[in-house]
Amino acid sequence: MIALWTSLALLAAGVIWAALVYRQISHVSQGDKIPERSGTALFLVDLQEDFWNSGQYDEADKTQATQAIRAAVTHANSEDHPVITLRQEWSTPSTRAFARIFMKGQGLAGQPGTELANPFVGMGEYEVIKRVQDGFETGALDTLLDQLDIGHVQIAGLDAAFCVNKTAQAALARGYKVTLLQDGLLGALPKATAKAFETLKNAGAEAT
Numbered sequence: 001m002i003a004l005w006t007s008l009a010l011l012a013a014g015v016i017w018a019a020l021v022y023r024q025i026s027h028v029s030q031g032d033k034i035p036e037r038s039g040t041a042l043f044l045v046d047l048q049e050d051f052w053n054s055g056q057y058d059e060a061d062k063t064q065a066t067q068a069i070r071a072a073v074t075h076a077n078s079e080d081h082p083v084i085t086l087r088q089e090w091s092t093p094s095t096r097a098f099a100r101i102f103m104k105g106q107g108l109a110g111q112p113g114t115e116l117a118n119p120f121v122g123m124g125e126y127e128v129i130k131r132v133q134d135g136f137e138t139g140a141l142d143t144l145l146d147q148l149d150i151g152h153v154q155i156a157g158l159d160a161a162f163c164v165n166k167t168a169q170a171a172l173a174r175g176y177k178v179t180l181l182q183d184g185l186l187g188a189l190p191k192a193t194a195k196a197f198e199t200l201k202n203a204g205a206e207a208t
Helices: 002-026 059-078 093-102 140-147 163-173 190-202
Strands: 039-045 083-088 126-130 150-158 177-186
Touching: 002 093, 039 059, 039 163, 059 083, 059 150, 059 177, 083 140, 083 163, 126 140, 140 150, 150 163, 163 177, 163 190, 177 190
Parallel strands: 039 083, 039 150, 083 126, 150 177
Antiparallel strands: none
């Protein structure tokens, strides 16, 4: 009986731990409201080997997204808009453990799979490392966008329901104009992706 109760207690502790870590991972930072700014930047979110080649996304959808992202980068370059790559690296003890247990170890800091997937190598002028789903969480992205005088962010990449969603929410909370480049976004879970788009549009994001 003691062994049973011990097992149940350990199971409960594990569930609570996982819930707390996921809450940390999925939290949306608020930040300060930005002043009026004239610049536009293109975000490329989590287009990394581990995620791009994970088998979660249909190959036809990946082809379409690649074409759309290349077109968006070409347009950004022609307009002198900075292109910023956001890369996920699970780097804290709790998030590394969570990624090993629930994400097949994808995105662990220091591993080769965190590098950009081949179609997107060299596309970004700037790079920001994410520790959680929200790309603004560390403050590095706030600082960069301030330096570049950015008030409008266009977003492509993956996953639309998670890191794209949370980063877009954080941008909206700070007062950025947000445009979702839908042909350049991928979501592994259709229902969650549709819900994320609805949430973002209701919060003021535009979609093209």
